[in-house]
Amino acid sequence: MQNxxxxxxxxxxxxxxxxxxxxxxxxxxxxxxxxFIDPDNMIVEILYNGNQISDxxxxxxxxxxxxxxxxxxxxxxxxxARSRLKESPYIVSAILKIIRESRLLxxxxxxxxxxxxxxxxxxxxKEFFCWFGTVTQLAGSDLxxxxxxxxxxxxxxxxxxxxxxxxxxxxxxxxxxxxxxxVEPLLDxxxxxxxxxxxx
Numbered sequence: 001m002q003n004x005x006x007x008x009x010x011x012x013x014x015x016x017x018x019x020x021x022x023x024x025x026x027x028x029x030x031x032x033x034x035x036f037i038d039p040d041n042m043i044v045e046i047l048y049n050g051n052q053i054s055d056x057x058x059x060x061x062x063x064x065x066x067x068x069x070x071x072x073x074x075x076x077x078x079x080x081a082r083s084r085l086k087e088s089p090y091i092v093s094a095i096l097k098i099i100r101e102s103r104l105l106x107x108x109x110x111x112x113x114x115x116x117x118x119x120x121x122x123x124x125x126k127e128f129f130c131w132f133g134t135v136t137q138l139a140g141s142d143l144x145x146x147x148x149x150x151x152x153x154x155x156x157x158x159x160x161x162x163x164x165x166x167x168x169x170x171x172x173x174x175x176x177x178x179x180x181x182x183v184e185p186l187l188d189x190x191x192x193x194x195x196x197x198x199x200x
Contacts, residue, residue, distance in 0.1 A: 008069035011036050023062045026053075033072060041074040042138075081139035085147060088132060089194040095124045096187040103179035106172045114172070118179075122160060129153060146197040152190045159183045 005021035016036065023029050033043065046053055049068045057064070075083075098121035105114035136144050159182045166174035 005066060007065065007067065009033070009036075009072060010070065011072045012074055020062065020066055026058055026060065026062050026065070029062055029065070037072075037074045040076060042077050042080060043072060044075045044080050045071075045073040047071040077138040078140045078143060081135050082143060084135045085139070085143070085194070085197070088128075088147075089191045091128055092187060092191040092194060095121055095128065096184060096191065098124065099179055099187060100184055103176050103184070106176040106179070109172070111172055114175075115167070118163070118175075122163075125156070125160075147194065149190060149193055152186055152193065156183065156186050156190070159186065 005019055007018050007020045009016045009018050011033070018032070020029065023032070030043070037043065048057075048065060048070055050071070098117060102114050102118040102121055105111075105117060132147075132149070136147055139147075159178060162178050163175050163183070166172075166178060
């Protein structure tokens with residue numbers, strides 16, 4: 001039977017038995033793991049007893065993990081970034097659908113529902129840009145150059161400011177037109193640019 005003060009850790013298929021009795025927080029465990037992985041690599045996935053680790057568990061005490069087993073996967077930052085960037089066109093496509101639905105609701109006069117959906121879309125877009133920025137920082141310069149979207153981002157920010165102004169004046173027609181003529185085409189262009197980035 002496995003000792004509760006030990007954990008079985010498999011790193012890229014190599015198995016280790018680690019004494020975890022003195023570890024208090026999960027982030028302390030991560031620091032120990034770094035000593036076992038290639039310094040040029042980063043941890044891209046950790047499973048505990050075959051399951052994903054929740055955000056609460058990541059930030060909680062380590063005691064609950066005693067006696068279990070971990071599967072740790074590592075990769076180079078560039079490979080990790082490349083795999084994540086492949087998802088970017090699909091994320092933008094999903095945001096475009098939210099914005100389009102919001103615009104249709106504005107056109108139908110369903111202002112409250114349209115506003116809620118538009119806020120969801122705009123927040124998702126902000127989160128996407130933050131995520132994209134973080135991922136591209138991990139990428140090498142060659143990969144980073146393939147995904148240059150700064151010009152589209154600047155245009156989208158300006159158009160979103162116009163939408164915010166139209167909201168202040170409760171110009172629902174103005175919002176609908178700005179979304180249709182400016183925001184949606186830019187999101188469509190962004191999705192295309194991200195797809196092309198994968199082919200370069």
